[in-house]
Amino acid sequence: MKLSNLVGDRFKERPSDCVIESHAFTVRGGYIKNVANGIYSLFPPMKRITRKIEEIIRQEMDAIDGQEVLFPVVLPGSLWEESGRFESVGDELLRFKDRGDAQMVLGMTHEEAAVQLVREYGQTHARYPFMIYQIQTKFRDEARPRAGLIRVREFTMKDAYSFHTSQEDLEAYYARCYDAYHRIFARAGVPEVVAVKSDSGMMGGSVSHEFMLLTDAGEDSIVTCDSCNYSANMEVAENIVDNTGLDASEPLRKVQTPHCKTIEEVVSFLGSRVENSCKAVIYQKNASDEYVVVFLRGDYEVNESKLTNLLGEKIHPAAEPEKGGLVPGFCGPYGNGAKCTFIYDRSLKGIGSLCAGANEEDYHYVGLNLERDLGGVEYVDVAKIQAGGICPCCGRRTVRISRGIEVGNIFQLGTKYTKTMGMTYTDDDGTEKHPIMGCYGIGVGRLAASVCEVRRDDYGPIWPITIAPWQVHLCCMRVDREDCKAAADEICAALERAGIEVLYDDRNVRAGVMFADADLLGVPVRITVGPKNLENGQVELTTRDKRVKELVPREEILEKTQALIAQLFAEIEAHVNDKTYSTEQ
């Protein structure tokens, strides 16, 4: 393929709306074009990359006995009513009526469609287990799309659904899929993806993992431990608090704390320690408007995901706590007569003497001892884990918090969908049972953009050979010189005959333009044919990541290029079986 024919423009100026590098490079390099908010068209280079990623995914899904199917993009609303998600999912589920006034939705995930497809097939136990998957367009009406292909409204996703007759069988398959996911990411050139325990959210089910590519550009917070294998999404990470040495008690008394509404103000005014303070954070339940007050140690923050899971319903920060009989800035557990749900985080447990709001403007209690003064307090875990905190797994103070992009996820769904949608099978003892499901997703475009985010330099992406749009970028530096042009033409033909994917730049442009474009296109192997080297019978062979830079006799270039490509593939292959479920879990 000649670069002069490649549809799409490359340019130097960084678009002002790009907050992360992969977004800027994919726009500047002619990979994607914005069509509407969070909706993109793909130019040929990105289409080539995503096709290669899809093929890797397909091979790995087939290798774990997956069978490829295709579900519709447009689904009847009635199907989502069966599962209950037509009501329970928010505005990100795009709902509309067709010409016959039938309620339809755009598929954002396909559990319902999967159950609908195999409800009859799966009526007898002998047919289990089985897994079906598709690679298909999905639409999720995100309120805030961002960062190019990282968070979009329309996207291509591989989604897989497995069906089982026992939890053990699901768990065994889940482990196979977990390993397949690590292989997929390694083959896509990012073996450093980590699997973290996560919140199942709207998917339901209990055990789930997210596959995270660690990068500061990520929007997820990931908890890992520097001492052991522990990893979890911040949303679910257990927070361990050591209150040793804080058990000394004092008498309870009320003190005046004028205008001290924040923990910092109170602690500073009283000259006390923040570890001895009790913070109140006030929420309301979305459905009932009922107030919920969370009490926790002053130096911790509420983890709203854990709180939501605990309550079993969605919440939002209270707008006017006064209406619930609460005194903002001075809300505390002792002498609080408000009718609402009080929640005590376990960061308060074992503290002998607390400073807490007195439920009265400008007053706090000091010397509050929850066991002594309130009694019967039940502690739960709703606070955020902190960097340098205690690892829930090994107990050392070696918690690290990183940013990451979620490039895949796997869920043990249980019978949530098969129960609500009435899918049953006859077991070998003749009883009717609901199959147990797992589901497994990978966003194709997001993975492509994520790889770009972590495999780049200042000038553009450095695509791994396995997903690169082309394998070799051939630059003819002087297309106006016959010898140069002839040599480059000949090399291009030889490479293509050997089945190598070549992007051939035979434009009559300055070297600076040529190399800038090559950097933006990020093809891993580059061959430069210039007049000076050619006089010595040589051409230059380099890699986009600058590890290789050598002059090669013209007649050896095919052989050397083949060897270099093979080496790049082998380097990736070496990581493919690095991580397994059994050793990581």
Add this chain to the structure above:
Amino acid sequence: MKLSNLVGDRFKERPSDCVIESHAFTVRGGYIKNVANGIYSLFPPMKRITRKIEEIIRQEMDAIDGQEVLFPVVLPGSLWEESGRFESVGDELLRFKDRGDAQMVLGMTHEEAAVQLVREYGQTHARYPFMIYQIQTKFRDEARPRAGLIRVREFTMKDAYSFHTSQEDLEAYYARCYDAYHRIFARAGVPEVVAVKSDSGMMGGSVSHEFMLLTDAGEDSIVTCDSCNYSANMEVAENIVDNTGLDASEPLRKVQTPHCKTIEEVVSFLGSRVENSCKAVIYQKNASDEYVVVFLRGDYEVNESKLTNLLGEKIHPAAEPEKGGLVPGFCGPYGNGAKCTFIYDRSLKGIGSLCAGANEEDYHYVGLNLERDLGGVEYVDVAKIQAGGICPCCGRRTVRISRGIEVGNIFQLGTKYTKTMGMTYTDDDGTEKHPIMGCYGIGVGRLAASVCEVRRDDYGPIWPITIAPWQVHLCCMRVDREDCKAAADEICAALERAGIEVLYDDRNVRAGVMFADADLLGVPVRITVGPKNLENGQVELTTRDKRVKELVPREEILEKTQALIAQLFAEIEAHVNDKTYSTEQ
């Protein structure tokens, strides 16, 4: 792949809602499942077929310098407003609002998205011509989906868009694409697809062709000539009428024709010839309700497509002609004072004496001579061509009318979209011009179903080897016998090692069930391992189309199977360059 693991059910009963065989077979064979009206999920066999078709299409599009891209399924309404189609296209364009109340549509074709993608890239003439294509899900809110995958609402389509700086260049590319289309259909196993001139409809532009697979199950009428190469869609076929011998004139007079409202009744009552009668068909314009009366020879029918094209707007049969001052059953051209558009089909030209309605209940005129009695009549072509009629190309009375399924289409669009959407390029003389476009579509699922419709017997599809879900169907007749099972296992392993796609039926079921399933799955090559033949060291090698049926020594089965597969591929390859634009046009 073991058949016992294949997701999907096969069954004997023909579903009552299936009107054509391909629909019945694809449901009965576990290929597709209905999700909503005109919306299907694909089971693994159909997914495998469509992937192979997509790969054939991709190769042929790449071979004519196409570059694969991806456009969104969900498009902003504003893009369709730019082209004017947001208003002009009917209810089949599904329109809805997103969560931010922005107007969106589901892409049913992507001319607007194609122009949006390359509007900047195509600003200079040196970049032309170029062609981009995608293989993507589309949605068209059909009022009456039918016949399984033949006419659906959601479908996978290959759509290609070419851009040119001259009409000559478009025409040259159009010819390349035309040839590529014939190669695609030949490679998919249906070389008999014919290209016919067609109506451009809502796409705009002038020249267009439909690729038709002739079958009685088709919903299109195709006109071909038994004497020459002429072919056209009924919608556009020119109607040639020979009124030789009908020029004798008579005096005009009004006659009573009580209750004679149809041509048949009048002709029978008067004892005259139908060729000497003038029929009136009354329409109304959709937009203005204005009445349109078409007069044509009594034995012809109105071709509403040609009429719509002539008027430049949509029409419908008039509900209450009386309101327009017309007398239904007695409407005629002479003495008609109604304020409406009168259209004279050329089937009336040269007839000396006509019987026509007198615009008065129970009265007709006879002896009407349009030139003499009305004068200044302008004749147009709005009648349907008839079987046995005159070929517009060679003039012989050898017109044949067939039914067909449209499996692809190509259009010369001109500047319709580039003008309305303001896409321009600077030509080498410095002037700004609008590029000229072509567009080229193939429905993937429809092609799969159409192949099934014409490649089948009473028991199921007979898939061409190039698109078959598997290449070999291996039946182990007695899985309960160790020797039989071991031989079949060994053959399966040997075939798979050789890269052959095998569907292996090792179920313990009756031979009837096994063969019925194999017939429904339509895999072209079958190997049957049975105990009796095995005693002689033989297995049976057959083809689904029954042309081959031989006993093969067990140790030769791999070699023989490879040879048979190669032969089946070669038979298809032999037709690939049968038809070319230059010889057909």
